Amino acid sequence: MPITVYSCREDEAPYLQKFSKQYAVSLHQVDGPLTEQSAAAAAGSAAVSIITTPVSAAVLDALHRVGVHYISTRTIGYDHIDIAYAKKLGIHVGNVSYSPNSVADYTLLLILMATRRMKSILQHAWVQNFSLEGVQGRELPNLTVGVVGTGRIGRTVITRLTGFGCRILACDLHESEEVKAFAQYVDLDTLLRKSDVVTLHMPATPENYHMIGEENLSKMKSDAILVNTGRGTLVDTEALIAVLEAGKLGGAALDVIEKEAGLYYKDLQDRPLDNHDLALLKALPNVLVTPHTAFYTDQAVSDMVENSIRSCMAFESGEKNPWQIV
Structure with a gap:
């Protein structure tokens, strides 16, 4: 055929x-x-x-x-x-x-980089600033990680996390018996309030559009980290920027972002970036941005x-x- x-x-x-x-x-x-x-x-x-x-x-x-x-x-x-x-x-x-391993492994990479302030460490080292100012990280065994969405990728993230000794919370409409062996299912409100790291693994559906918006961002800890390797539309980008600029969120690690079509997978070096929100996020010292490569x-x-x-x-x-x- x-x-x-x-x-x-x-x-x-x-x-x-x-x-x-x-x-x-x-x-x-x-x-x-x-x-x-x-x-x-x-x-x-x-x-x-x-x-x-x-x-x-x-x-x-x-x-x-x-x-x-x-x-x-x-x-x-x-x-x-x-x-x-x-x-x-x-x-x-x-x-x-x-293979769910691709995105799951990348998610762990982003969680580790964000909790260890790797963006600041690398930027400081690039200009030969080898001081310890502003680069102290946190250890995963002391943290609670909330996994939103426990499909194939979310479940794989959870099994990876078990090796780090952190407390794991999970949220999904359809609970998995496999997940219950490693994580505690809670509602989204509880997960957001109690997690030090929140990682998103939901599909882009009308019901999930901007599920992490102004209201839900306000429920998160002021030093929490938001990780998104799912879909850009899960997060209200303007609301995220507002809480980051106000110092009401610890940071973010984003492999996907709203309105990325036409930008990602193209060489735009030396050209104006036609996405104001993306430009702002890239400029923030506590935000990691990668161009939708978790799957790759x-x-x-x-x-x-x-x-x-x-x-x-x-x-x-x-x-x-x-x-x-x-």
Whole structure:
């Protein structure tokens, strides 16, 4: 079966070649993103595989005109696709799963860097300031870490945290028996009030939009650290900046941020940054910002390519498709 694959990165190439042979599928690779104009390249393919490119109603119309019935995004998140309009057109959408170790390990990295004030340490060392002023950290065994969202990634974060001897609180609508062996489930209000570190692992849904906003930020300890490797829209960025500038929050470590589309994964060196909030966050000494790279490991990229191909194949054959959203 032919599948048109958009935004083919160099790092994906060996996996695209490997899995096209393994599953005996024909891949039509397009280097550029899916757009209203490039949708024509998918003619003859019932399914397309994309990355984080925004898929608007106009793009969906263009895909519909050339006979595409299924969109697989090589990501866990799918908020970049107009799902409602896709359903209206009869176009189905699926995401992928990949190794939870990638984001879980990165989350632990950010927690450790934030609690040990690594940004300040590195910035001081860069200008040969080797004093201890302003770089004293905290030890995880003395802290309570709150994990919001106990899906595959949240559960993996919790198992990693057990090795550090910290107290672990968890919050999710669906409680996991596996998690209960290591963490105590509490409501979000309790978790925010009692945690020294709060890490977010929720999907971007309308219900979760700005779940960490002015009200919930006010419940957190004044020296608490907020970690977000989930989705940027979970946090009200303006409210976060306000509490950070007022000294009412200890710090933040953010791999994702609102309105990151069009910025992340591009070389914007020596160009004005078209995101005022991101520029402010980068300037704060107690905020770590990384460009949505928590997922980016060799295993995760392999999984994303393989599972996107498998998802398209399952849809085409009418088999059970664990990745299909609509």
